[in-house]
Amino acid sequence: MDGALHSALSRVCKVETHPAVLWIYRYDFLTIPKQLSRFVKTPICVVQPRNDEEVIEILEIAERFEVPIVPRGSGTSGYGGCVPLENSIVLDMKLMANFSFQNDSVIADSGAVWQELERAAKRHGRSLRVYPSSATVSTVGGWIAQNGYGIGSLKYGSVMENVEWLEVADFRGIKRVDGERLKYYVGAYGTTGIILRACIKLRDDSPIRSEALECSFEEAINKIEGAYHANFKDKRHLALEKFGEKDTLLVCYEGEDNGSEFGKRFWERRLYPLRALTTER
Numbered sequence: 439m440d441g442a443l444h445s446a447l448s449r450v451c452k453v454e455t456h457p458a459v460l461w462i463y464r465y466d467f468l469t470i471p472k473q474l475s476r477f478v479k480t481p482i483c484v485v486q487p488r489n490d491e492e493v494i495e496i497l498e499i500a501e502r503f504e505v506p507i508v509p510r511g512s513g514t515s516g517y518g519g520c521v522p523l524e525n526s527i528v529l530d531m532k533l534m535a536n537f538s539f540q541n542d543s544v545i546a547d548s549g550a551v552w553q554e555l556e557r558a559a560k561r562h563g564r565s566l567r568v569y570p571s572s573a574t575v576s577t578v579g580g581w582i583a584q585n586g587y588g589i590g591s592l593k594y595g596s597v598m599e600n601v602e603w604l605e606v607a608d609f610r611g612i613k614r615v616d617g618e619r620l621k622y623y624v625g626a627y628g629t630t631g632i633i634l635r636a637c638i639k640l641r642d643d644s645p646i647r648s649e650a651l652e653c654s655f656e657e658a659i660n661k662i663e664g665a666y667h668a669n670f671k672d673k674r675h676l677a678l679e680k681f682g683e684k685d686t687l688l689v690c691y692e693g694e695d696n697g698s699e700f701g702k703r704f705w706e707r708r709l710y711p712l713r714a715l716t717t718e719r
């Protein structure tokens with residue numbers, strides 16, 4: 439790594455250059471296909487800013503030294519978006535993870551983890567409208583940068599439809615964007631700016647009624663009208679999880695409390711794939 443670049447960044451925050459650590463940042467959640475992996479580069483370094491000022495200073499240095507920046511949350515995307523294709527600085531946003539609640543929304547830093555937001559929202563009698571099924575570990579900035587759909591999207595739409603405003607940083611400073619201009623940042627995979635924080639809409643923490651219905655995929659399509667969330671799993675998938683033997687639709691409605699026992703257990707497994715990474719707080 440260029441000595442002048444290293445010392446400029448070191449004045450701002452810790453600069454990680456250990457080869458073993460840099461090797462990890464060549465990857466996201468999935469293995470890059472062999473045909474594409476030859477394009478992947480080991481980052482020059484990884485930096486973890488702790489506040490807006492540090493992000494701005496890092497951007498200023500990157501611009502001065504003409505080195506690309508690759509923002510990164512928890513690396514669960516699996517599409518290679520946070521993997522460097524040039525000699526780059528990886529901007530790991532996970533240390534910026536504060537959040538605070540207002541009546542109908544939460545203002546969350548980019549590195550806040552969705553499940554932690556959801557748990558805290560519940561303590562305020564509120565709940566996230568939408569979150570990804572990778573919520574145990576994925577970050578606010580990462581999911582918004584991908585404009586994901588997830589749990590709750592059947593009713594509330596994509597994450598963009600549930601963001602009131604964003605604060606973003608680029609080479610000209612920090613700005614707040616809302617309304618029509620959100621589309622320049624939500625779903626842009628970090629190519630247009632660094633998401634610093636988001637104001638995210640909440641719903642009342644009303645109960646969720648969960649039903650598990652044995653049916654084919656074709657039948658399932660007709661049963662999800664008006665639902666908050668639905669998840670169809672075929673029998674092979676359920677057998678693999680040792681959780682059932684027949685094609686099953688989980689369908690959930692907001693604001694009602696009853697539901698079947700199997701439905702409730704199915705709903706409780708919605709974050710099952712990354713359960714090992716759950717942080718208990």
Ligand SMILES: Cc1cc2nc3c(=O)[nH]c(=O)nc-3n(C[C@H](O)[C@H](O)[C@H](O)COP(=O)(O)OP(=O)(O)OC[C@H]3O[C@@H](n4cnc5c(N)ncnc54)[C@H](O)[C@@H]3O)c2cc1C
Nearest residue numbers: 511512513514515519571572577579580581583586628633
């Ligand atoms: C088991 C599992 C379940 C999943 N479920 C869902 C789901 O229900 N719905 C869904 O849509 N996706 C899902 N995903 C995909 C992925 O988890 C989500 O898109 C996730 O929210 C990405 O967050 P992350 O923090 O891991 O982001 P990363 O993977 O680190 O980054 C994703 C992209 O965002 C960019 N980025 C990260 N932080 C910022 C920032 N602060 N500013 C600007 N750009 C930034 C990165 O450069 C990259 O392009 C799932 C993945 C797994 C492994």
